[in-house]
Amino acid sequence: MKKTLLSLSNLSKQFDGKNVLDSLNLDIYDGEFITLLGPSGCGKTTLLRLMAGFEHPDAGTITLAGQDLTGTPPEHRPLNTVFQHYALFPHMSVFDNVAYGLKMEKRPKEEIRERVDEALAMVQLQDFKGRKPHQLSGGQQQRVAIARAVVKRPRLLLLDEPLSALDYKLRRTMQGELKRLQRELGITFVFVTHDQEEALSMSDRVVVLKDGEVQQLGTPREVYERPANLFTARFVGETNFFPGEVESIHDSAITVDVFGLKRTLRRPDFPVRPGQPLHVLLRPEDIRVLDPADAQGVAGKIIERNYKGSTLDSVIQLEDGSEVLASEFFDEDDPAFDYRLGEPVKVSWVDGWEWLLPEEADESVHEDALTDA
Amino acid sequence: MPSVTRQPFRTAVLVLVWGWLLFLVLAPNLLVVGASVMTRDPGTFIALPLNLDAYRQLFDPLYLEVFLHSLYMAAMTTLVCLLVGYPFAWALSKLGKQRQLLLIFLLIVPFWTNSLVRTYALKMLLATNGLINSALMSLGWIDEPIQMLYTEGAVIIGLVYLLLPFMILPLYSVFDDLRQELLMASHDLGAGRLATFIHVIVPLTLPGVLAGVMLVLLPAMGLFFVPDILGGSRNLLVGNVIKNQFLDARNWPFGAAASIVLTITMAILMLAHRLSKQRLGEGGAG
Numbered sequence: 020m021k022k023t024l025l026s027l028s029n030l031s032k033q034f035d036g037k038n039v040l041d042s043l044n045l046d047i048y049d050g051e052f053i054t055l056l057g058p059s060g061c062g063k064t065t066l067l068r069l070m071a072g073f074e075h076p077d078a079g080t081i082t083l084a085g086q087d088l089t090g091t092p093p094e095h096r097p098l099n100t101v102f103q104h105y106a107l108f109p110h111m112s113v114f115d116n117v118a119y120g121l122k123m124e125k126r127p128k129e130e131i132r133e134r135v136d137e138a139l140a141m142v143q144l145q146d147f148k149g150r151k152p153h154q155l156s157g158g159q160q161q162r163v164a165i166a167r168a169v170v171k172r173p174r175l176l177l178l179d180e181p182l183s184a185l186d187y188k189l190r191r192t193m194q195g196e197l198k199r200l201q202r203e204l205g206i207t208f209v210f211v212t213h214d215q216e217e218a219l220s221m222s223d224r225v226v227v228l229k230d231g232e233v234q235q236l237g238t239p240r241e242v243y244e245r246p247a248n249l250f251t252a253r254f255v256g257e258t259n260f261f262p263g264e265v266e267s268i269h270d271s272a273i274t275v276d277v278f279g280l281k282r283t284l285r286r287p288d289f290p291v292r293p294g295q296p297l298h299v300l301l302r303p304e305d306i307r308v309l310d311p312a313d314a315q316g317v318a319g320k321i322i323e324r325n326y327k328g329s330t331l332d333s334v335i336q337l338e339d340g341s342e343v344l345a346s347e348f349f350d351e352d353d354p355a356f357d358y359r360l361g362e363p364v365k366v367s368w369v370d371g372w373e374w375l376l377p378e379e380a381d382e383s384v385h386e387d388a389l390t391d392a
Numbered sequence: 393m394p395s396v397t398r399q400p401f402r403t404a405v406l407v408l409v410w411g412w413l414l415f416l417v418l419a420p421n422l423l424v425v426g427a428s429v430m431t432r433d434p435g436t437f438i439a440l441p442l443n444l445d446a447y448r449q450l451f452d453p454l455y456l457e458v459f460l461h462s463l464y465m466a467a468m469t470t471l472v473c474l475l476v477g478y479p480f481a482w483a484l485s486k487l488g489k490q491r492q493l494l495l496i497f498l499l500i501v502p503f504w505t506n507s508l509v510r511t512y513a514l515k516m517l518l519a520t521n522g523l524i525n526s527a528l529m530s531l532g533w534i535d536e537p538i539q540m541l542y543t544e545g546a547v548i549i550g551l552v553y554l555l556l557p558f559m560i561l562p563l564y565s566v567f568d569d570l571r572q573e574l575l576m577a578s579h580d581l582g583a584g585r586l587a588t589f590i591h592v593i594v595p596l597t598l599p600g601v602l603a604g605v606m607l608v609l610l611p612a613m614g615l616f617f618v619p620d621i622l623g624g625s626r627n628l629l630v631g632n633v634i635k636n637q638f639l640d641a642r643n644w645p646f647g648a649a650a651s652i653v654l655t656i657t658m659a660i661l662m663l664a665h666r667l668s669k670q671r672l673g674e675g676g677a678g
Contacts, residue, residue, distance in 0.1 A: 071576075071580060072579075073576050073579075073580075092579070092584075093576070093579040093580050094579045094580070094581075094582045094583055094584055095582075099580055099581065100576070100577070100580045102573050102576070102577060103573075104571075104573060106571070106573040106574050106576065106577040107577075108574060108577070108578075108591075108592060108596075109596070110595045110596060110671055119578070119581050119583070119591070120581035120582050123581060123582035123583045123587060124582055167581070168580075168581075171581065171582070
């Protein structure tokens with residue numbers, strides 16, 4: 020059993036009468052890398068600010084290692100923040116920025132110098148001590164911000180979309196560095212992002228948030244392969260939704276009618292009854308594109324093909340007009356493998372690779388989540 | 393715009409700007425410098441030979457005293473403006489955008505009335521039988537009118553009244569630019585309100601303070617009509633000395649030398665302002 024470090028219970032926060040967080044519960048384990056993932060306006064930044072103490076909850080409590088932090092001002096909380104735009108003090112050198120927190124603790128000069136040097140060495144900026152923030156590149160400023168936060172040896176580090184201002188390549192490098200730092204320091208990281216790829220690749224656990232409510236809490240693999248609802252399925256990665264209808268129910272399997280095909284699928288956790296409509300979810304990489312002459316599968320034609328280097332991503336239009344995304348790896352036997360537009364194919368998948376979700380009451384609201392991502 | 397017409401347009405703009413600077417800034421200042429090193433002449437105002445008598449006269453104990461007293465009143469004015477303007481600008485920057493605009497508008501409204509007229513209005517308030525004294529006496533709080541007019545305090549009140557907006561506006565601008573994230577970062581790193589004020593807010597608003605000081609201190613030494621109306625004969629400003637030398641005493645070299653001292657003071661303040669901005673980097677607080 021993992022030890023809980025920070026515990027949020029029944030946290031609620033309203034802004035102008037609008038619920039940003041609604042009675043949210045979350046336990047953060049000691050030493051883990053946990054990511055708050057969601058579209059803008061989902062409450063992830065508010066949640067982070069509540070943990071840091073910049074905002075106060077309307078209801079609920081925050082406890083850190085058993086100690087109630089709810090009313091504690093930010094300067095007395097044993098946790099530090101890396102801000103989205105770094106928030107380095109522009110009038111101070113790199114050294115003074117990193118030393119700021121230790122000076123506030125009134126540490127002896129010698130100790131400050133040692134610890135600042137150590138923190139700067141950790142982010143490979145020991146040669147930039149005398150520079151001002153405006154003389155540094157975005158990536159270097161980011162690293163100063165991290166050094167400034169970790170030099171205080173916090174129990175918990177809060178990172179508010181720290182990589183969003185960096186270009187793609189630098190962002191990948193910094194993702195690796197952050198993971199390394201987290202391993203070396205053993206500090207618990209709470210990372211906020213709207214980038215699902217970043218969330219999956221960095222985290223031990225992911226919290227998917229929408230409208231201030233936890234949609235799913237799990238490992239990246241659980242969130243991706245077994246989404247708890249349609250929102251998570253749509254927000255995290257690309258997904259094909261096939262409409263299915265339950266035909267018959269067996270002990271551990273059910274027979275589902277999908278596009279007229281009778282497929283025997285794993286029986287889901289939620290209750291099912293014959294005749295019930297449900298969603299059959301398939302990730303693009305789980306789709307099999309077959310020869311049109313193949314006995315099984317649903318007929319369609321290729322309407323788009325995109326060469327992605329390691330994969331060939333195609334869009335197949337089925338006869339009822341719906342579109343299916345497929346992502347296939349190139350294999351060594353057929354390096355020239357390609358489709359031409361309009362080519363007739365059949366679409367199928369291996370039984371057991373699908374994920375089933377029940378229909379939800381109001382499915383239209385999920386649509387805007389896609390544009391946000 | 394086609395590139396053929398672009399060059400002449402560019403040239404025209406440059407000629408206009410440089411012409412303006414040469415004829416309306418550089419030339420008059422050179423004339424003042426020239427006048428300051430010449431000899432006083434009753435007929436033509438200035439004449440050769442060149443000498444530094446005017447500058448020597450500045451150190452005459454009589455004038456030195458006027459200068460120092462003027463500097464003292466200007467400094468007090470600046471201090472009061474800063475003490476009132478700093479919290480005012482801070483509070484202003486925290487209001488909603490609509491209210492900010494309204495308050496800035498109200499701050500600027502008095503400029504629509506001539507400052508001379510406004511100074512006379514102030515005289516009506518402060519006079520022995522003015523509004524304040526009559527009000528206090530009819531309330532029975534005082535038996536005899538308080539001497540307010542023709543005091544040092546009256547001059548400072550007049551200067552503060554006229555110059556306060558020039559302190560508030562540059563301060564408002566730096567407070568408006570002050571990023572909340574920086575204050576949050578300071579608290580996050582363990583600084584309380586006072587430490588954040590000293591280590592983050594003050595250094596980051598310093599360019600605004602210096603700009604405000606520049607816009608208040610120098611005019612406060614030059615606004616000669618304020619002591620003329622409110623101050624009596626003992627509370628003179630450098631501006632009064634300069635005005636008197638040119639209009640009454642007809643000693644142009646001395647008047648010119650006195651105004652050059654003001655210009656140099658201004659230049660030093662501007663340099664300090666520039667240095668303080670450089671410390672924050674080209675992008676200012678960004």
